[in-house]
Amino acid sequence: MRIDIAAVGRLKTGPEAALVADYLQRFARTGRSLGLPAVSMTEIDDRRAVGTAAEAELLSRAIPAGAVLVAMDERGDQPGSPDFAARLAGWRDQARDVCFVIGGADGLDPGLRARADWQISLGRMVWPHLLVRVMLAEQLYRAATILAGSPYHRA
Numbered sequence: 001m002r003i004d005i006a007a008v009g010r011l012k013t014g015p016e017a018a019l020v021a022d023y024l025q026r027f028a029r030t031g032r033s034l035g036l037p038a039v040s041m042t043e044i045d046d047r048r049a050v051g052t053a054a055e056a057e058l059l060s061r062a063i064p065a066g067a068v069l070v071a072m073d074e075r076g077d078q079p080g081s082p083d084f085a086a087r088l089a090g091w092r093d094q095a096r097d098v099c100f101v102i103g104g105a106d107g108l109d110p111g112l113r114a115r116a117d118w119q120i121s122l123g124r125m126v127w128p129h130l131l132v133r134v135m136l137a138e139q140l141y142r143a144a145t146i147l148a149g150s151p152y153h154r155a
């Protein structure tokens with residue numbers, strides 16, 4: 001199994017970058033004994049404002065062949081954290097690769113969204129893509145703690 005995040009925009013230094021690094025490091029540490037690999041991140045440059053179709057082409061190159069494609073989109077399903085953890089465990093048990101995609105300022109290309117196996121919404125409000133990266137990283141870590149039975153997730 002591989003877990004990838006392919007995202008439009010580059011996270012340099014700053015609070016969002018620090019949070020993403022921290023949650024992904026915690027995920028790697030907790031996930032190791034659960035058979036969950038560390039997350040690989042691919043960033044697509046958004047400086048040239050090439051449009052969502054061109055961004056989709058670049059994002060697609062980062063999606064491993066055969067991977068479960070999960071699009072982050074405010075119109076998607078709103079799973080609870082335990083449901084998300086159960087999906088992650090299912091992909092692990094089936095040795096499936098999974099790739100989460102996050103769009104840029106103009107969102108994800110409709111064609112890429114339509115190709116997704118699952119669309120996840122973090123609520124109906126639109127969040128800045130850098131915060132979506134932070135929240136996805138946190139939910140991955142939370143999922144690992146749920147699978148590990150650790151007390152981080154108390155709900």
Ligand SMILES: C[S@@+](CC[C@H](N)C(=O)[O-])C[C@H]1O[C@@H](n2cnc3c(N)ncnc32)[C@H](O)[C@@H]1O
Nearest residue numbers: 072073074102103107108121122123126127129
């Ligand atoms: C600033 S948003 C783009 C909004 C854009 N106007 C649209 O219609 O998609 C950038 C990216 O963050 C992610 N995103 C933003 N809000 C989200 C939410 N509530 N749930 C899941 N992903 C979200 C999506 O991947 C989106 O493409």
